[in-house]
Amino acid sequence: MVGGNPSTLRNPRKDRIDPFIFKFQFKNVEYSSGRNKTILCYLVHKEKTNDGLLRGYLEDEHTSTHAEEAFFTQCLPDYDPALKYTVTWYVTSSPCSACAKKIAEVLRARKNVRLTIFSARLFWWEEAEIQAGLRALHSGGCKLRIMKPLDFSYMWDTFVENDEQPLNLWEDCKENYEYYHEKLADILQ
Incomplete structure (x- = not known):
């Protein structure tokens, strides 16, 4: 699904994620068995335009x-x-090596695009090829971050059909953030 800014959606379908899917797919567990789909929530601000903020999400199974x-x-x-x-x-996991390479190419070609990626988890972070891709993104100007508990709450409010119910974070959310944050810092040294 592709959503857009709330006043001018480019897709008539809803632009918010089902709460169950969000809680399952974005959970920042170390072993992500069954969590094999990528959901990418995005915010785009174009300077010097009146387009407002473009907001929505993509799922790889729908592209x-x-x-x-x-x-x-x-x-x-x-x-x-x-x-x-x-x-x-805001993505369920960091990019695979092929995606990291393509993103880095886009950023090199489009010097006027500033990208920050918040990942719930690191994708196969032990693999040398994945680490090289993350380093290439970082050196290409992409800001790479691991989602903090506050980021999950922000996503809940911004991208999830939540009926204005607050997000109850899972018990080990903060510890898992610290684990992945440390791993990413080691990779990007």
Whole structure:
């Protein structure tokens, strides 16, 4: 699904994630058995325009490619090199090595796009190829972050059909954040 800014949705379907899917897919557990879909929630701000903030999400199972790659073709199809873009992603896990390479290429080609990626988990972080991809993203100007408990609450309020109910974070959310934060810091040294 591709959502948009609340007043001008480009897709008639809902632009919010089901709460059960959010709690399952974004849970920042170390062993993510069964959590094999990528959900990418995005915010896009184009400077010097009256378009407002573009908000929505993609699931890789609803695109013909990985969600990270689909973002650039489906959510920024009218890319304007004269504008500055500030893009924030909240993803279920960090990019695979192929996606990291493609994102780094896009950022090199589009110097006016600033990307910050908040990941709930690190994808196969022990693999040398994944680590190299994350380092390439980082050196290419992409800010890589692990989602803190506050980030999950922000996502709940911004991207989830929550009927205005507060998010009850899982018991080990903070400890899992600290674990992944440390692993990412080690990779990016």
